[in-house]
Amino acid sequence: MTGWEPEEEELTIEIIDRPAKIIQLTDPHIFKEEKGCLLGLQTRLSLTAVIEDIKSRHIDADLILATGDISQDQSTESYEYFAQAMQQLETPVCWIPGNHDDVHKMAECFDVEHFSSAKKINLADWQIVLLDSALTGQVYGRLGREQREFLKKALASHQAEYLLTVLHHHPVDIQCQWLDPLGLEDADELFELLDASSAVRGLLWGHIHQVFDQYRGKIRMLATPSSSVQFKPLSKEFAADTESPGYRILELGSDGKIETEVRRIEHIEFTVDYSVKGY
Ligand SMILES: [Fe+2]
Known part of the structure; x- marks a missing residue:
């Protein structure tokens, strides 16, 4: 762990007679x-x-999840820039660190309007639990x-009917040989907890800079x-891939279903250097 302690703070967002709409934005670096x-x-x-x-397109979103690698260089300036940029949306932002982040600096810089450090978010029938999978220097x-x-306590509390768990690292292999060893080391222990609960309906992450969508x-x-x-x-x-930058929209239904799609920003000219062989 990076020294971040799960807080007791919870965020409750009122949702009445409609699915909760969440945006995931990840790895802006x-x-x-x-x-x-x-x-x-x-x-x-x-x-x-x-x-x-x-x-x-989504100014009506109830929540934004920023799922790590917010900064590439852990600078205060990078976090302040992100906070300012996101504040324009006037939507609650909850966050977790990635391997590139400094969790303490994040907490300091994200102590601003619309940002919440809560790691448990209640939205009608759903609870979202945010977990820190980052390890200093790894x-x-x-x-x-x-x-x-x-997580275990959140699962045992039966506060919500359905649960979405969120972390930075991938807990399953994605068939990318260089990236698979850089996933979650204690994935077996995580799945032991998740599989034992009938409430868990979603597991969401960043880190891999590509789409993944499978059921377990x-x-x-x-x-x-x-x-x-x-x-x-x-x-x-x-x-590096030729695909455009993107984000994910999730709708959490009162029946426990997750409707979701990925949106790409196609209309911008990007000049990615595909010859680079390291990250
Ligand atoms: Fe990343």
Whole structure:
């Protein structure tokens, strides 16, 4: 763990007679420098394009989940930029750290209007539980005992009928040989908890910069394109993909179903350097 302690704070968003609408925005990799680039792509520009798209299509969203790798360089400036940019949406933002993040700086910089540090969010029949899988100085992730205990307690409380669990790292292999060892180390322990609960309907993550959508029993497992550069699916070695930046829209129904789609920002010219062989 990165030293972040699960807080008792809960966020409750009132939803009446309709599905809860959630936006997942992940892996923006913002730099301290205004024109900072990841593999040749200016990440502040692509985040702006994503935010503009959300603003024009989903201003009615109930919640935004920012699922880690907010910063590329852990700079205060990168977090402040992200907070300011997201505040335009005037929608509650909850967040978790990724492997590139400094959780303490995030907590400081995200102590602003519309941002919440709550890791349990209640929306009508649903509860969303946010988990910290980041390990200081490591690209791979681990929840560790404390985070798993946090989840266990949330599951045991039976506060909501359905549960969506959110983390940064992938808990299953995605058939990307270079990326699979960089997933969640204690995935077996996580699934032991999730499989024992009949309430869990969704497991959502970032980190892999590509789409993933598979079921494990009743649990829909989902990952989402980055709001910056994409990684090539099924690739043996590190490779950037030609796909556009994107985000995910989720609707959590009162029947426990998750309706979801990925939206790509196609109309912007991006200049990703596909020749780069490392991340
Ligand atoms: Fe990332």
